[in-house]
Amino acid sequence: MLDTKLDDWQHDHNFYAANEHGERRTRYVLLLTAITMVAEIAAGTVFGSMALLADGWHMGTHVAAFLIAIFAYRYARKHANNPDYSFGTGKVGVLGGFASAVALAAVALMMLIESVQRLLVPQEIQFNAAIGVAVLGLLINLLSALLLQDHHSHHHEHEHHHRRDHNLYAAYMHVLADALTSVLAITALLCGKYLNWQWLDPMMGIVGAVIISRWALGLIRQFSPILLDCGMNEDDRDKIRRLIERDGGNQVTDLHTWKLSEHHFAAMITIVSRHPLPSEHYKALLSGFQQLAHLTIEVNQYRERHPRSSAGRPATKN
Template identity: 60%
Template structure:
């Protein structure tokens, strides 16, 4: 007769928890400050780019606009996850709200980058007069805002460890926001370069070229975010952690008959393990074998004799 027993537990403690969001109030406050600064600069650059005829400046403004949306989604994630952290309607908590928001933001970014490319190509065939002095001034202001935003976010970004020594207080949302403002700074530099080249060397064609370059930067970021978030949302198997689980349970008396490892949030993994053994151990013993594996927070084990 086949005997079996099973249990689910939080790998980090005996208490059974479903909070896998790892968000901080400090991160929310800093992101809100950066969102406000970026939104103000976005409006100034879009209006100035349209008024002064600079596609590079307009592209920088739209690039900032996409990150305003990203920051807004980040703040929504903080608040929604905190509000519903103990809501029983969510089987594994609200850890994936961040991935869902990031996926939606990435789709919007891809659409904006496509519109920027179309507009830039149009400017090649229908060039417009550019008020260089005014456009350069606004682009410099945008760059300064990006640098200030990076300074506001930098402290949390620098407290970064590798995966093997990852701690629950790290805020990946805030680190992503830090990378966004760096991308904005790069786009501002491209706009300034194009405007200076047009003013002093007559290379006006560089302005729409920099618009295309900015669009490509956005589309690359969007594709990377789509790939990352979709793997979380679709519960893609985490191969590295799966191999670590197999190695930890490697024993002549243990046969793993079924194993699934997937993301519950940005920094939390779940595992379902089915084991067959001639001499079954206690569930606590199996837990101790797995507790050193990074990010593994929720484990269900089924043991067959």
């Protein structure tokens, strides 16, 4: 055992970025959404509005999404320093956001199927009552959107690396999608009442399903690279290589980068050098890459490969 402190050679593996503000606001929105969900599903069933039912079902998935978000916050915080997680719990929020995006895609599919059925088999709608509940749902959605704005992130938007809480962002997108379905429902109900366009009610359900599915796919594309350990962009990788290789007599032979959380990268770099220096020297060269939170460098001595003597080799046949 080495009789010395090894703090300078040890890494911090806690890459969880706490957002107590976001967690608290998500709980408020969960309560509002659950109450509105029950009201809209009940009203849509009684009054016969597909647009209103779609809005209520959509809110039901939001309840599930907000529960996922709250669970992700608590789980990440509880296990932030658990050694069983090699690089901490920084990806828990991303996983929660991904699950919310999948739920958003599922409700879009459900809306589409039910809307097509209602388009083929129209049902009588009680417009006045349905419009009242839809307006109430829209007001709740707007209030929820205000609550879920990530003020912590916007406070740092002028920093070089803008930080976003993906868990909170997915919940925010759920609320925006719900606000959209509320607007579509109100539009369809008003047109049905005053223009007798009852076909517009299920048609708006279809339009909402298409738009929401596009949002869901966008979220999935955004979160998937983080969960699949995609690396830094090509420009940043090239900058890393140039910084090391222009130092003199160095060659980067292996370079791997991957995301540890929304905001942190890890890197493993293998260097071959004619005049190798301690790894701290090469880490200092990369100090400008603040997103590199965990850096491992292997340095190898370059040795000339002398050609083997031809003596003793069997003669080649012509």
